[in-house]
Amino acid sequence: xxxxxxxxxxxxxxxxxxxxxxxxxxxxxxxxxxxxxxxxxxxxxxxxxxxxxxxxxxxxxxxxxxxxxxxxxxxxxxxxxxxxxxxxxxxxxxxxxxxxxxxxxxxxxxxxxxxxxxxxxxxxxxxxxxxxxxxxxxxxxxxxxxxxxxxxxxxxxxxxxxxxxxxxxxxxxxxxxxxxxxxxxxxxxxxxxxxxxxxxxxxxxxxxxxxxxxxxxxxxxxxxxxxxxxxxxxxxxxxxxxxxxxxxxxxxxxxxxxxxxxxxxxxxxxxxxxxxxxxxxxxxxxxxxxxxxxxxxxxxxxxxxxxxxxxxxxxxxxxxxxxxxxxxxxxxxxxxxxxxxxxxxxxxxxxxxxxxxxxxxxxxxxxxxxxxxxxxxxxxxxxxxxxxxxxxxxxxxxxxxxxxxxxxxxxxxxxxxxxxxxxxxxxxxxxxxxxxxxxxxxxxxxxxxxxxxxxxxxxxxxxxxxxxxxxxxxxxxxxxxxxxxxxxxxxxxxxxxxxxxxxxxxxxxxxxxxxxxxxxxxxxxxxxxxxxxxxxxxxxxxxxxxxxxxxxxxxxxxxxxxxxxxxxxxxxx
Amino acid sequence: xxxxxxxxxxxxxxxxxxxxxxxxxxxxxxxxxxxxxxxxxxxxxxxxxxxxxxxxxxxxxxxxxxxxxxxxxxxxxxxxxxxxxxxxxxxxxxxxxxxxxxxxxxxxxxxxxxxxxxxxxxxxxxxxxxxxxxxxxxxxxxxxxxxxxxxxxxxxxxxxxxxxxxxxxxxxxxxxxxxxxxxxxxxxxxxxxxxxxxxxxxxxxxxxxxxxxxxxxxxxxxxxxxxxxxxxxxxxxxxxxxxxxxxxxxxxxxxxxxxxxxxxxxxxxxxxxxxxxxxxxxxxxxxxxxxxx
Numbered sequence: 001x002x003x004x005x006x007x008x009x010x011x012x013x014x015x016x017x018x019x020x021x022x023x024x025x026x027x028x029x030x031x032x033x034x035x036x037x038x039x040x041x042x043x044x045x046x047x048x049x050x051x052x053x054x055x056x057x058x059x060x061x062x063x064x065x066x067x068x069x070x071x072x073x074x075x076x077x078x079x080x081x082x083x084x085x086x087x088x089x090x091x092x093x094x095x096x097x098x099x100x101x102x103x104x105x106x107x108x109x110x111x112x113x114x115x116x117x118x119x120x121x122x123x124x125x126x127x128x129x130x131x132x133x134x135x136x137x138x139x140x141x142x143x144x145x146x147x148x149x150x151x152x153x154x155x156x157x158x159x160x161x162x163x164x165x166x167x168x169x170x171x172x173x174x175x176x177x178x179x180x181x182x183x184x185x186x187x188x189x190x191x192x193x194x195x196x197x198x199x200x201x202x203x204x205x206x207x208x209x210x211x212x213x214x215x216x217x218x219x220x221x222x223x224x225x226x227x228x229x230x231x232x233x234x235x236x237x238x239x240x241x242x243x244x245x246x247x248x249x250x251x252x253x254x255x256x257x258x259x260x261x262x263x264x265x266x267x268x269x270x271x272x273x274x275x276x277x278x279x280x281x282x283x284x285x286x287x288x289x290x291x292x293x294x295x296x297x298x299x300x301x302x303x304x305x306x307x308x309x310x311x312x313x314x315x316x317x318x319x320x321x322x323x324x325x326x327x328x329x330x331x332x333x334x335x336x337x338x339x340x341x342x343x344x345x346x347x348x349x350x351x352x353x354x355x356x357x358x359x360x361x362x363x364x365x366x367x368x369x370x371x372x373x374x375x376x377x378x379x380x381x382x383x384x385x386x387x388x389x390x391x392x393x394x395x396x397x398x399x400x401x402x403x404x405x406x407x408x409x410x411x412x413x414x415x416x417x418x419x420x421x422x423x424x425x426x427x428x429x430x431x432x433x434x435x436x437x438x439x440x441x442x443x444x445x446x447x448x449x450x451x452x453x454x455x456x457x458x459x460x461x462x463x464x465x466x467x468x469x470x471x472x473x474x475x476x477x478x479x480x481x482x483x484x485x486x487x488x489x490x491x492x493x494x495x496x497x498x499x500x501x502x503x504x505x506x507x508x509x510x511x512x513x514x515x516x517x518x519x520x521x522x523x524x525x526x527x528x529x530x531x532x533x534x535x536x537x538x539x540x541x542x543x544x545x546x547x548x549x550x551x552x553x554x555x556x557x558x559x560x561x562x563x564x565x566x567x568x569x570x571x572x573x
Numbered sequence: 574x575x576x577x578x579x580x581x582x583x584x585x586x587x588x589x590x591x592x593x594x595x596x597x598x599x600x601x602x603x604x605x606x607x608x609x610x611x612x613x614x615x616x617x618x619x620x621x622x623x624x625x626x627x628x629x630x631x632x633x634x635x636x637x638x639x640x641x642x643x644x645x646x647x648x649x650x651x652x653x654x655x656x657x658x659x660x661x662x663x664x665x666x667x668x669x670x671x672x673x674x675x676x677x678x679x680x681x682x683x684x685x686x687x688x689x690x691x692x693x694x695x696x697x698x699x700x701x702x703x704x705x706x707x708x709x710x711x712x713x714x715x716x717x718x719x720x721x722x723x724x725x726x727x728x729x730x731x732x733x734x735x736x737x738x739x740x741x742x743x744x745x746x747x748x749x750x751x752x753x754x755x756x757x758x759x760x761x762x763x764x765x766x767x768x769x770x771x772x773x774x775x776x777x778x779x780x781x782x783x784x785x786x787x788x789x790x791x792x793x794x795x796x797x798x799x800x801x802x803x804x805x806x807x808x809x810x811x812x813x814x815x816x817x818x819x820x821x822x823x824x825x826x827x828x829x830x831x832x833x834x835x836x837x838x839x840x841x842x843x844x845x846x847x848x849x850x851x852x853x854x855x856x857x858x859x860x861x862x863x864x865x866x
Contacts, residue, residue: 038800039771039775040774041774050774053773054773057767057769061767097767101767101768101770102769103770
């Protein structure tokens with residue numbers, strides 16, 4: 001009877017953002033589909049109404065099917081039978097329920113049987129599925145791979161594969177290999193052109209592949225013999241029907257147990273080239289990874305939501321010393337901080353998703369017609385914002401869902417450590433979010449250039465000049481201004497040093513920028529909805545203390561400092 | 574093998590949600606306070622709709638129409654049915670139907686059904702507001718066709734017959750019936766499939782003629798006006814050729830004498846240990862008193 005959309009005002013708030021009008025306009029291109037498809041909207045209101053209705057269905061399936069199945073799926077997990085993955089029973093039922101509700105091909109164009117929904121709506125759906133069962137969220141969320149096909153593949157490949165995804169086929173992205181993890185340039189899986197069969201053939205091994213036995217797989221492979229770097233890699237699409245890829249084993253993991261993590265053996269697997277040769281890693285994987293990072297942002301926010309709700313419920317129900325434990329300062333303080341981090345995560349998630357949405361839609365539009373100079377400028381600006389915000393989003397939401405889950409378990413006390421409560425699973429599931437699709441450390445590497453080039457500062461100053469906050473919250477605004485000044489000072493200090501200095505302090509600098517951004521977003525939200533006032537105030541306090549701590553650390557850090565930490569390099573085991 | 578396609582009608586009712594009853598659920602005069610309770614799709618009618626949709630899946634080319642008798646707002650459950658897979662909906666509505674008991678209701682429905690002439694009529698076993706379980710069987714009697722009650726599953730379907738599993742108190746029974754027939758469905762049957770994203774977007778503008786009038790919106794009027802599948806039919810007493818005296822309060826011999834608010838109270842308590850012997854004793858007692866089983 002639960003509905004994860006209707007019970008969540010925060011998600012609903014983000015759906016009603018003013019930029020939606022622009023997003024719908026770009027996505028529906030003058031509502032050109034309205035006479036071609038009986039389910040296409042005729043105007044903005046109609047489109048928004050459809051989004052709400054369909055997200056309500058997603059919320060219902062998550063609340064009534066996926067959520068209740070999560071414990072069983074975590075317990076049973078998938079198995080390998082005759083080189084194929086067999087899902088846990090609950091996973092199969094989840095897939096059936098979502099397919100029966102017609103929820104695949106969420107963002108794909110209608111001509112490929114998709115719903116043609118904005119990315120924002122897909123992110124919302126993804127978040128709800130993540131809240132219900134983060135492990136299952138991976139299987140369902142991977143339908144986003146189809147977007148990469150939609151963006152870069154030939155019409156022939158699109159019309160073959162995209163309707164399959166709309167009909168519920170699951171996907172995989174096969175990137176990692178035993179010797180190519182964070183460093184994908186080292187990918188060795190071989191792609192050779194076979195004249196006789198008139199196809200590419202893939203041979204080699206992939207490891208840690210989520211849903212590796214899915215129907216549609218995007219595979220990064222070395223198509224240029226004799227190369228060893230990124231320039232020899234191309235992207236391929238493989239259809240499971242060929243049965244030329246065997247699942248050698250699946251990993252036994254700490255969490256997200258419902259999601260099969262596969263080791264795959266490719267033996268003359270026929271595959272089609274996606275886009276241009278040699279652009280596999282440079283262009284297509286980057287696009288895939290950026291989309292996947294938003295996916296993890298959604299999953300992380302869903303996990304934070306689940307963890308916060310479990311904590312709030314338990315803290316109200318559990319009585320000690322004659323009263324519910326929520327009445328103790330130690331507990332209510334924790335809960336308020338958790339809620340502020342949850343709201344902050346979501347604010348950053350949808351702000352980023354809107355930026356990505358707009359530039360992606362312009363990119364699609366540019367294939368149909370020439371963009372005007374204003375449109376091109378706008379696309380460029382949003383692309384830049386997306387590049388800067390995506391690693392920030394991945395970093396903050398994944399770290400926060402770990403913190404929120406950790407604190408939620410703490411509130412449960414000894415009971416939380418037992419399998420009797422969902423929080424134990426949530427903690428385990430959350431742990432992967434700051435590791436996969438680029439660790440937090442890699443997100444910092446992606447984000448730091450936006451510190452050094454000043455693009456975060458530009459955006460922060462833009463938020464600052466909007467002066468968008470409730471009149472009685474001027475003190476928070478003033479704090480933000482002084483945090484920004486401190487940020488500029490420490491950035492100047494660090495960037496005056498060598499690149500090792502910058503790397504050493506990178507995480508601190510990126511986090512300062514992130515805290516300021518998130519506080520602005522919450523402040524802006526509290527002008528419209530009173531519910532956010534509290535989160536904005538709590539987050540501002542938290543941000544202030546974190547920023548002060550980082551600033552202090554950097555200011556007290558002199559050039560010799562790094563050597564203290566380098567001593568560990570000489571440590572003998 | 575099934576070759577013929579079936580004309581299937583689901584009888585559904587919009588009911589006050591009596592499952593989560595608050596303090597203000599009853600008015601001082603003992604009648605249900607409908608304003609305080611949300612109007613929902615009667616739960617067992619959703620099981621009935623699912624069974625009908627399964628039948629449709631089994632017999633290619635079949636059509637499912639949902640028929641409901643009620644006030645104008647009952648069109649909500651017709652739209653909901655279309656979101657889940659029904660092809661069309663008919664709203665039987667007229668002030669003259671107001672106050673109908675099960676006899677008058679089954680008369681009205683049977684008049685509408687005679688007009689449609691379906692092969693299979695599927696209804697929920699009972700509605701949660703009255704709990705009578707009388708309307709389905711009465712419809713079958715009035716139409717003089719066979720009835721299979723407490724249905725749970727379709728076992729087989731041929732051109733001339735349908736085989737159904739019925740859930741009974743202590744087991745189940747498999748029965749075969751010719752067409753046409755009435756089937757009433759238990760809550761133990763499979764739950765209804767969820768609303769389908771594309772169907773929701775397609776049918777959300779489906780309206781009855783009176784809803785269109787009330788809205789007076791140009792867009793929706795033209796959208797619904799142009800597309801047949803967006804028209805929900807509305808039938809009055811005259812449309813189904815019914816006899817006024819068999820309808821509404823006049824046609825209803827059932828009169829509610831009084832309504833009592835029953836508060837369950839535990840009379841006495843009993844303490845049990847967790848030993849096997851004590852639990853066994855309790856089980857035996859509950860089964861013999863029919864509290865369990």
